[in-house]
Amino acid sequence: MKKIKWIIIVVIMIAVLFSACSKDADLIYEGELKFTGLDKEINIAYDDIYAMESIKATVKSITSDGEERVNEVEGVLLETLLSLHGLSQKDFVSIRLIAGDGYAMDVPVEIIKEKDIILAYKFDDENLEEKKMPLRVAINDVRSMYYVANLAEIQFSNGKAEDASVKKVILLETAYLNLDTESYTYYDSEDSAILPVDLLDTYLESEVEKVYMLANDGYDKIESFDVLKEGYIKITGKDAPLFTGKDLPVGMNVKCLMILQTGNISFASVESAKGVIKNRIVGEKEGVAFDKLMDMIGLVGDYYIMTANDGYSVEVSRDSLSQAVIYVMEDGACAVKFNETYPKNTDIKYLLSIELGDGANSITGENTGIADAQTETESDSVKWTITFDGLSDGSFDMTSDRAQRKLELVELHTERMKNDEILPEDWKGYRLLDVLEFLHVDDFDSVVITAVDGYEVELVKNQLDEETILAVEKNGKALIDDDNLVQLIQNTEFATTWVKGVAKITVN
Amino acid sequence: MNKGKKIILATTLIVIIIAILIVFLSPSGHEKRFKDILDEYDDIHTERLKNHEDESVLRCYDLEDSIGFIVISKGYEDEIVIFLELSLEKIDDVCILYQNESEDHGDLVTEEWFLKRLNLPYNKELKIVRNKKENSNEVIAITGATITSDAVVEAINECAKTMEEIISEEN
Numbered sequence: 001m002k003k004i005k006w007i008i009i010v011v012i013m014i015a016v017l018f019s020a021c022s023k024d025a026d027l028i029y030e031g032e033l034k035f036t037g038l039d040k041e042i043n044i045a046y047d048d049i050y051a052m053e054s055i056k057a058t059v060k061s062i063t064s065d066g067e068e069r070v071n072e073v074e075g076v077l078l079e080t081l082l083s084l085h086g087l088s089q090k091d092f093v094s095i096r097l098i099a100g101d102g103y104a105m106d107v108p109v110e111i112i113k114e115k116d117i118i119l120a121y122k123f124d125d126e127n128l129e130e131k132k133m134p135l136r137v138a139i140n141d142v143r144s145m146y147y148v149a150n151l152a153e154i155q156f157s158n159g160k161a162e163d164a165s166v167k168k169v170i171l172l173e174t175a176y177l178n179l180d181t182e183s184y185t186y187y188d189s190e191d192s193a194i195l196p197v198d199l200l201d202t203y204l205e206s207e208v209e210k211v212y213m214l215a216n217d218g219y220d221k222i223e224s225f226d227v228l229k230e231g232y233i234k235i236t237g238k239d240a241p242l243f244t245g246k247d248l249p250v251g252m253n254v255k256c257l258m259i260l261q262t263g264n265i266s267f268a269s270v271e272s273a274k275g276v277i278k279n280r281i282v283g284e285k286e287g288v289a290f291d292k293l294m295d296m297i298g299l300v301g302d303y304y305i306m307t308a309n310d311g312y313s314v315e316v317s318r319d320s321l322s323q324a325v326i327y328v329m330e331d332g333a334c335a336v337k338f339n340e341t342y343p344k345n346t347d348i349k350y351l352l353s354i355e356l357g358d359g360a361n362s363i364t365g366e367n368t369g370i371a372d373a374q375t376e377t378e379s380d381s382v383k384w385t386i387t388f389d390g391l392s393d394g395s396f397d398m399t400s401d402r403a404q405r406k407l408e409l410v411e412l413h414t415e416r417m418k419n420d421e422i423l424p425e426d427w428k429g430y431r432l433l434d435v436l437e438f439l440h441v442d443d444f445d446s447v448v449i450t451a452v453d454g455y456e457v458e459l460v461k462n463q464l465d466e467e468t469i470l471a472v473e474k475n476g477k478a479l480i481d482d483d484n485l486v487q488l489i490q491n492t493e494f495a496t497t498w499v500k501g502v503a504k505i506t507v508n
Numbered sequence: 509m510n511k512g513k514k515i516i517l518a519t520t521l522i523v524i525i526i527a528i529l530i531v532f533l534s535p536s537g538h539e540k541r542f543k544d545i546l547d548e549y550d551d552i553h554t555e556r557l558k559n560h561e562d563e564s565v566l567r568c569y570d571l572e573d574s575i576g577f578i579v580i581s582k583g584y585e586d587e588i589v590i591f592l593e594l595s596l597e598k599i600d601d602v603c604i605l606y607q608n609e610s611e612d613h614g615d616l617v618t619e620e621w622f623l624k625r626l627n628l629p630y631n632k633e634l635k636i637v638r639n640k641k642e643n644s645n646e647v648i649a650i651t652g653a654t655i656t657s658d659a660v661v662e663a664i665n666e667c668a669k670t671m672e673e674i675i676s677e678e679n
Contacts, residue, residue: 184639185648188621193639232639246638250613250652 027121029134035081037096037156042085046134050121052076057118061144064219073138075120078154089117094210094222096155097137097148103249105148106210106222107139115139119151145221145251166299167264168355170203171326171334172257173271174309175352176235178202184234186244191237196260197229204265213243214259216272221254233257241269259297266297270326270334278421280325285337287327289421294321294354303357306336309350315357316346319475326351382478384485386470388439390507396439400472400485403430406438412469416495427489429471432464436507446508449488452501457488459497467491470502538566538580542589545605549578549591560670564663568670574600575671581663584655585609588617590663594671598629599664607656614656622650626660630668634661 027050035042056074063069079089089095095107095117107117118138121128128136132149139146176194179202184193200208211228214220223243231245239255258272273288277296280289294300304321307313316324316338323339324346335349346363388396407430415424436444446460459468471489472479479485481501488499539546546566550556553569553576560568566589567578574595581588586608593601604618616622625647628634632645636658641648649657 182640185641185651186639187616187651188619244639244651246640253652 027127027134031134033119033135033151034153035085035156036153038085038087044081049076049081049119049135052080055118057116057138057140059118059138059140061138061142061147063144069144071123071138072125073118073120074122074125075118075135075138078117078119081119092156092158094157096157096224097146097151098153098155099148099249100150100152101249102247103148103150103251104224104227105146105252106224107146108222111139111142111146115142143219145219165264166261166266166297168266168353169294169297169299170265170267170353171351172233172235172241172260172267172269173328174333174350175199175203175267177309177333177350181235182232184232186234186237186239186242189237191234191240193232193234195229196231196233196243199233199267200225200228200262203267204262206263208262211260211262213254213257214261215254216256216258216275219254223252227252241272266299268293268297270328274328280421282323282325282337282339285325285327285335287325287337289322290324290326290336291318291321293326299354299356301356303359303362305355305357306346306348306351307353307355308348309333309352312348314346314348314363315359315361316342317359317362320346320363382472382480382485384472386486386502387504388435388507389504391439391441398435398439403435403470407431407434409472410469412467412471412489412491414489414491415493417493418495426475427469427471427487428473429469429486429489431466432468432470432488432505433466435470441507444507448506448508449499449502450504450506451499452483452503455499457497457499463490463497465490538563538587542566542580542606545589546578549576557674560674564666565670568674575674577667577670578605579663579667581659581666583607583609583617583659584614584653588656588659588663590660592664592667594630594667596675597631599627602626602660602664604660609653609656613650613652616650616653617656617660619650622657626664630664630671633665633668636661 029046029050032043032045033049035044054074054076056072059071059073061069061071082088089112092112093109095112096104097107098104116139119135120138121133121135123136123138128134128149135151136149137147137151179194179198181192181194184191208225210225211223212220213223227245227248231243231248234240234242234244241257243254243257243260244250245252256272256275258269258276260267270288270293273293273296277288277292279286294304302318303315304318305313305315320338320342323342324336326334326336329335329349333349334351336347336351338346343363382400384400386398388398409428410431412427412429413424414427415422417423432447444461446458447464448456448458450456468488468490471487472485474487479487484501486502488497488502490497549567549569553567553571555570557568557570557575564581565577565579567576569576571593574593577592577594579590579592581590587606588604588609589606591601591603591605592599602623604623607615607617609615609617626634628645628647635643635646636649636654637646638649638654639651647657647661
């Protein structure tokens with residue numbers, strides 16, 4: 001009997017010896033998870049979290065490469081931990097997850113309100129590897145940047161969301177001119193960088209707590225000012241503008257920063273926006289479509305004041321933005337160019353900022369210098385004549401006066417493609433079929449439209465429909481160019497059958 | 509004590525001793541793991557300064573005008589094995605013999621542009637900095653791989669200390 005007892009002891013000793021080497025030991029982790037930003041700081045021992053009733057869930061995340069990952073995770077809901085203290089994650093507008101190595105990520109309010117935040121200690125039935133211990137965050141259907149490992153602290157904020165509507169845009173490429181730069185080594189290249197704190201000090205009047213950053217690949221995050229002031233914005237070379245930091249984990253970098261917004265001011269990089277907004281060409285300048293850039297940033301109004309780095313400013317209407325590009329000059333600063341119908345003084349080099357105006361000093365196109373509001377009824381006063389040939393009784397001159405008296409002015413909305421870009425336009429004019437009916441043209445095979453410059457387009461009968469018009473107004477403005485008082489428009493994807501400056505229509 | 513008890517006690521002792529041997533006295537893990545690399549260098553460099561070798565400085569070769577070291581350092585993911593050649597004043601050559609660091613970050617440790625940053629005098633302890641170098645003994649870390657970069661610099665510092673010992677012995 002004693003022999004058996006000794007054998008059992010030996011076996012137990014061996015088991016103890018080898019179990020010390022086993023990887024599947026029970027989860028133990030010294031230390032506490034800190035909850036800060038609350039009325040009173042809460043500390044919860046990791047071991048207590050491991051001992052709590054756990055949940056299992058399948059979570060999907062998207063990596064920075066766009067790869068989708070699915071994991072089975074096991075852990076405790078943040079909501080469960082908060083409920084022990086009479087709190088709910090929905091009480092907060094911001095939750096900042098902070099790792100032991102300083103990596104920090106703000107969870108935006110949309111996620112806080114809608115999704116479960118799991119503090120996981122098992123991924124795919126395996127305990128976390130040592131450097132990811134003691135907990136790793138898991139949230140379903142979000143970017144993997146929120147999957148903060150080695151979780152040390154959760155900072156809560158229930159401050160009211162501020163009015164974040166953009167009132168002013170500052171173009172980063174021009175803004176750099178007013179800031180000191182430092183050399184910055186990035187992988188194998190020597191680049192230049194500015195300090196974000198300098199940028200904010202120069203262009204903001206008040207202190208900020210948080211900033212919103214959006215990269216041109218759609219990656220976005222909210223960052224605290226404390227983190228921002230420790231960082232750099234690398235302004236040259238690969239991945240520029242790159243938000244990075246001296247002592248920040250590389251995971252907190254933002255490559256190809258496109259928008260940096262704080263309060264009502266938005267800093268925008270035209271260089272980064274090029275990859276997102278389709279290019280537009282005006283004259284010889286290629287850049288981002290001015291109107292599209294403003295739409296993307298969210299600076300929307302009837303009038304815009306553009307200000308150069310030297311303080312020179314010009315006000316233009318919202319409509320005019322569709323005729324302009326913002327481009328990056330050879331020296332790296334930004335400029336704006338309007339099409340030739342706008343006065344030269346609307347073209348601004350070293351464009352620094354754009355903000356909403358009241359229209360008091362707005363400049364419009366056609367070199368008139370007259371505010372848009374004054375051009376509303378212009379089409380009535382524009383005189384034109386189109387000669388109709390091939391009629392049974394010879395030819396007939398259709399004049400603007402006659403058209404106004406005898407024909408119905410109709411509206412037509414078109415969306416044509418140009419340079420891979422959709423151009424929406426609103427027209428007013430007279431249906432060609434109405435004109436032919438007025439001229440008693442009962443039957444015909446085709447019509448030939450001839451422009452003042454001799455250009456011709458033939459349309460067979462079935463190509464003429466209710467949406468084939470002789471337009472006299474475009475986007476609320478009369479066609480007043482001498483060589484284009486009337487334009488044939490069809491509601492087609494491409495403008496191949498459109499004719500500018502219609503002078504003659506021959507009925508066959 | 510009866511015979512049975514003695515056998516059991518003896519068995520227990522043997523088991524414990526074997527376990528201790530397995531855990532603590534197994535042949536140097538590094539020697540075994542990197543045998544191929546070490547053998548290859550041993551074939552080329554025959555003059556070893558064995559009394560300056562230890563668990564991290566695996567090899568110390570007398571190369572006449574310089575000293576060659578094979579040194580091991582803990583990186584972010586795994587151990588890094590480095591060959592270093594130190595002359596009297598500066599680091600002449602750094603070559604990464606083995607690394608298994610993370611893709612697109614730590615694995616850049618083998619890149620020429622990083623290794624060139626290490627061709628420095630070693631009279632002052634080298635120090636890793638990020639992005640901006642202000643002093644001659646500073647080495648700019650690989651972006652996103654500070655721990656890996658630090659592992660290499662620590663290995664160099666370790667060899668520099670050994671080098672000082674060798675020089676003082678010769679004098």
